Amino acid sequence: MKKIFVIYPGFSHYRVGIIEALLESTQNHYVFLGDKKGWMNVKPYDFKDSADFLDFPAYKIGPFYFNKGLIRYVISQKPGGVIVHAPPYWISIIIASLIFKVKGVKVFNWTHGVLTNHRNLKNKLYFIFYKYFFDGLLLYGNCAKQNLIKLGFNKEKIKVIYNSLNYKEQIKLRDTLTDKERQSIRSSLFDNPNNDQLLFIGRLTVQKKLHLLIEAIHLLKEENIFVNLLFVGDGDQKEKLQSQVDKYKIADQIHFYGASYDEIQNCKLISSSDCCVAPGEIGLTAMHSLMFGVPVISHNDMNKQMPEFEAIVPNINGALFKYGDTVDLKEQIKTVLNLRKTKSNSQMKEDCYKIMDEYYNPNFQINLIDNVFN
The missing domain is CATH 3.40.50.2000 (Glycogen Phosphorylase B;)
Structure with a gap:
């Protein structure tokens, strides 16, 4: 079994279904890294005393977010794969992703992608961010996939994973x-x-x-x-x-x-x-x-x-x-x-x-x- 890191700012309670499915997986060993208090004032998922959850408290400096101790931890780790949830302003998770990529570990960003079909500067910057920082994307919807493809993203590197509740x-x-x-x-x-x-x-x-x-x-x-x-x-x-x-x-x-x-x-x-x-x-x-x-x-x-x-x-x-x-x-x-x-x-x-x-x-x-x- 490969050890797969799942790195989020924090894990919301409504993601209970997929979190528990990953914890129970017989194919891979999933380990969760994030703030146990959750984020965005949404009720967090309670990992209780699970050994497969590591707490890295989140904090903010200006418009940027960080997870305390995350970078120091990942420097010494080489999992079989990594899933992150990372917009460009979550600096610690971005740096962690780059560290893993340098080590040859595949990193996928589970994200919204590009939600509009506008060919504006913001969407082009997100396209560059996704293309050069990650090995692939796990997207919530097909519209976001089509928007990225129109911007020139390789469709083979996009998987639509949708969403789920309990x-x-x-x-x-x-x-x-x-x-x-x-x-x-x-x-x-x-x-x-x-x-x-x-x-x-x-x-x-x-x-x-x-x-x-x-x-x-x-x-x-x-x-x-x-x-x-x-x-x-x-x-x-x-x-x-x-x-x-x-x-x-x-x-x-x-x-x-x-x-x-x-x-x-x-x-x-x-x-x-x-x-x-x-x-x-x-x-x-x-x-x-x-x-x-x-x-x-x-x-x-x-x-x-x-x-x-x-x-x-x-x-x-x-x-x-x-x-x-x-x-x-x-x-x-x-x-x-x-x-x-x-x-x-x-x-x-x-x-x-x-x-x-x-x-x-x-x-x-x-x-x-x-x-x-x-």
Whole structure:
């Protein structure tokens, strides 16, 4: 078995699925290096007392980030391969990557790549960074791959690895909510539980453009179409959203549940809904909802999206509306709610599950990673 280093600034809790799959691998021995406190104020994954995790605390100097003690440690190491998550401003990880390359160790950057198709200076600099600092890339999405290829990157050095959540636990939970439980949950949240129920799960931040969703609820109400909206999450936009709800006098249709990190409860809340809507960049929200059989709506501008929007297949498991267009968002909500009425519940769920079970799971990811190094 080869020893493979996985070097991140810190490891987020939502990466539990792939972290545990790598720890359990029988093909390679994976060792994780990073800050045990995580990064970007996201709840960290708890490695407990695992010997396969080494703590290198992160700190910042100006715009640059470092991991204390990392460079000193890697100087004496020669693993069978290395995976890093490293934008250009994580200096310690970049230096560590170069040290390994000098030693003849293959280093892959698991990264977003280039998310826009613009041929601007920033994208060209990222192209140079990826080309000369790493042996290959593991990307979250196909759009980023195509953007790099158009800039001249060797397509043979790019593997699309997608993303995953706690797939093993989610598989056990999906399809467990009974019709009676579903109705009970909806009744506990809304005065009119028979209305169609929309959902957003994630952080309530400005990037998510959730004000558009509330405006769409208002526009639907003006057409005498009444839908409920459940927010599962917290963030700095909550008060503004609540003020907007009051302005439109739709408080009886909106419920702010708060943040939830309990997967069982999240399964119930998602599964009780008819559709998930994320008007801004969607990210992991798409995966979370599709995993539990709930179709997803987000916007269609790939240059302003996160890679996970690629999991949405219009008229199959969701819809894409014109970026920033509230009227079109309203229409796509109607489209998906009508789509649900033309399909059986089991078919709707299967159409959501399909892409998750094929690509967005740790089994797909670990097979790709093992093959890269073997």
